[in-house]
Amino acid sequence: MSNFQDAFDRLDQYVTRRMETTGTPGMALALFNRERCVRVSTYGVSELETPTPVKPDTLFEIGSITKSFVAVAVVQAAERGLLDLHAPVTDYLPWFQVQSKFPAITIHHLLTHSAGIVGIIDRSPDTRGAVWALRETEAAWLPGAHFYYSDAGYQVLGLVLEEALGRPFTEIIRVNIFDPLEMASSEPALTHAMRPRMAKGYRSLYDDRPYHSSHPLTPAPWIETNAGDCCLASTAEDMTKYGRLLLNRGRGPNGVLLSEASYGLLIRQPLTTDYGFSYSYGLEVHQRENFAHIGHGGGMPGYEAFILMDVDNGVGVTLLSTQPSIGVRDLAWTVMDLWRKAHLDESLDSIDLSLADPTDVENAADFAGAYHSHHKTLTLSVEDKQLVLHYQGAQIVLEKRGTDCFYVNHPDFERFLLKFGRTQTVDDSPGDVVEAFYGADWYVNDSYTGAKEFDYPSEWNAYPGHYRAHIPWQTNFRVILRKGALRLVWPTGDEESLTPIGKDRFRIGDETSPERLRFGQLVNGQALCVNYSGSDYYRFFTP
Numbered sequence: 001m002s003n004f005q006d007a008f009d010r011l012d013q014y015v016t017r018r019m020e021t022t023g024t025p026g027m028a029l030a031l032f033n034r035e036r037c038v039r040v041s042t043y044g045v046s047e048l049e050t051p052t053p054v055k056p057d058t059l060f061e062i063g064s065i066t067k068s069f070v071a072v073a074v075v076q077a078a079e080r081g082l083l084d085l086h087a088p089v090t091d092y093l094p095w096f097q098v099q100s101k102f103p104a105i106t107i108h109h110l111l112t113h114s115a116g117i118v119g120i121i122d123r124s125p126d127t128r129g130a131v132w133a134l135r136e137t138e139a140a141w142l143p144g145a146h147f148y149y150s151d152a153g154y155q156v157l158g159l160v161l162e163e164a165l166g167r168p169f170t171e172i173i174r175v176n177i178f179d180p181l182e183m184a185s186s187e188p189a190l191t192h193a194m195r196p197r198m199a200k201g202y203r204s205l206y207d208d209r210p211y212h213s214s215h216p217l218t219p220a221p222w223i224e225t226n227a228g229d230c231c232l233a234s235t236a237e238d239m240t241k242y243g244r245l246l247l248n249r250g251r252g253p254n255g256v257l258l259s260e261a262s263y264g265l266l267i268r269q270p271l272t273t274d275y276g277f278s279y280s281y282g283l284e285v286h287q288r289e290n291f292a293h294i295g296h297g298g299g300m301p302g303y304e305a306f307i308l309m310d311v312d313n314g315v316g317v318t319l320l321s322t323q324p325s326i327g328v329r330d331l332a333w334t335v336m337d338l339w340r341k342a343h344l345d346e347s348l349d350s351i352d353l354s355l356a357d358p359t360d361v362e363n364a365a366d367f368a369g370a371y372h373s374h375h376k377t378l379t380l381s382v383e384d385k386q387l388v389l390h391y392q393g394a395q396i397v398l399e400k401r402g403t404d405c406f407y408v409n410h411p412d413f414e415r416f417l418l419k420f421g422r423t424q425t426v427d428d429s430p431g432d433v434v435e436a437f438y439g440a441d442w443y444v445n446d447s448y449t450g451a452k453e454f455d456y457p458s459e460w461n462a463y464p465g466h467y468r469a470h471i472p473w474q475t476n477f478r479v480i481l482r483k484g485a486l487r488l489v490w491p492t493g494d495e496e497s498l499t500p501i502g503k504d505r506f507r508i509g510d511e512t513s514p515e516r517l518r519f520g521q522l523v524n525g526q527a528l529c530v531n532y533s534g535s536d537y538y539r540f541f542t543p
């Protein structure tokens with residue numbers, strides 16, 4: 001137990017420091033094993049305006065962790081003979097339709113995110129309306145061939161459950177999972193009535209640019225939903241009851257909820273992804289530290305959650321947060337490392353609980369120098385492993401945000417990240433840095449030897465701009481034209497290529513992506529509307 005207390009003390013200090021650094025208002029964290037919930041710890045406040053401390057019974061939205069509950073309910077129904085995992089979706093939803101030249105999409109394909117359909121259509125407040133709108137989209141590849149994460153697929157599964165069992169989705173989750181596991185504090189849908197019990201979710205005041213801890217927080221939009229991709233709310237302790245079901249291979253406190261064969265379906269059919277893990281039925285499957293792990297994350301406007309279980313050693317972690325910028329996935333792995341070592345009575349000293357300094361850039365010298373565009377020069381230098389931008393008499397220390405990518409804390413650089421491009425190498429090792437990008441702006445240094453003029457269709461000049469919709473998930477994005485190519489830029493700073501596939505139509509991302517962009521409503525040389533995979537966005541007045 002002394003090792004446990006040492007782990008708890010280190011954990012509390014680490015989480016507190018991390019919350020202060022990221023500006024996270026509130027969090028609940030629970031540690032559990034196969035037998036019991038060992039500890040629930042709460043941090044911060046559930047409401048900044050009061051402020052009210054987070055308590056063990058405070059509810060949080062768990063977002064896409066909902067998908068694992070849906071998967072459990074589906075395999076339960078299959079075990080009872082109420083549905084066939086390999087039957088076409090249309091056997092249960094005859095009106096379900098996706099434009100496709102491939103064989104039918106099955107329940108199995110939806111469970112594994114391998115149906116080849118879009119991520120989400122978020123234009124209808126009712127799940128049926130969103131699923132109906134899938135008929136305006138097209139499958140990108142043979143079902144089962146690739147992994148592409150799809151909220152829409154799990155929205156479909158929620159409706160399939162209702163048809164197969166003849167009961168509302170919320171009742172299915174409560175009766176078949178919540179009640180047997182004694183998850184009395186959890187809710188199977190997000191409704192106004194439960195809102196007083198919830199921790200209040202927050203987001204940055206600015207939803208159209210990369211997040212920075214200096215940005216003020218504002219309450220996130222409230223959403224009512226009963227959709228199978230994201231509609232559950234729970235407490236940290238209740239989530240340990242669910243985690244123990246998975247650690248105990250389908251056995252709950254009141255008996256077996258899943259047979260051994262059904263439990264195997266949840267974790268033994270992993271599909272390879274590009275994200276460092278495999279995916280089975282509603283669960284990520286990881287192999288780390290030579291141990292098998294399962295888990296899932298969830299993000300909602302103003303919330304972020306993660307549940308992670310080491311199935312070899314029988315320990316688990318769940319984190320619930322009211323700010324989707326703390327990085328609960330990375331935090332969960334750190335907590336898991338600490339908790340596992342405490343559980344195995346091993347030394348905790350090898351675990352790195354330091355917080356990375358985003359201004360500490362090991363390869364800062366790679367980026368130093370002058371970069372020129374037609375109208376501006378960017379000059380960067382290195383000072384004590386920091387990368388410094390010299391701009392209008394100011395010296396701005398850049399903050400690392402990924403590989404060759406930085407945040408510039410200055411009003412003239414607030415809407416995009418500053419990114420750098422390198423030369424190609426034969427062995428895929430990092431080449432020399434020769435160019436820099438800030439949104440549509442392109443800069444090159446003296447080592448750049450590539451083309452500097454690019455041809456592109458003149459009609460593309462109508463497309464760049466800022467587009468918005470009254471959609472809480474993807475509120476806005478920008479389209480830019482750079483080096484003769486169109487790109488879609490998300491507020492996070494992430495960029496995706498746009499490849500033309502027809503008049504005014506583009507594929508978003510690589511050749512396996514099902515996402516499409518279609519421009520329309522041309523007025524005075526500008527597109528006023530763009531359809532993103534079934535949802536309409538409109539040109540906005542802000543740049």
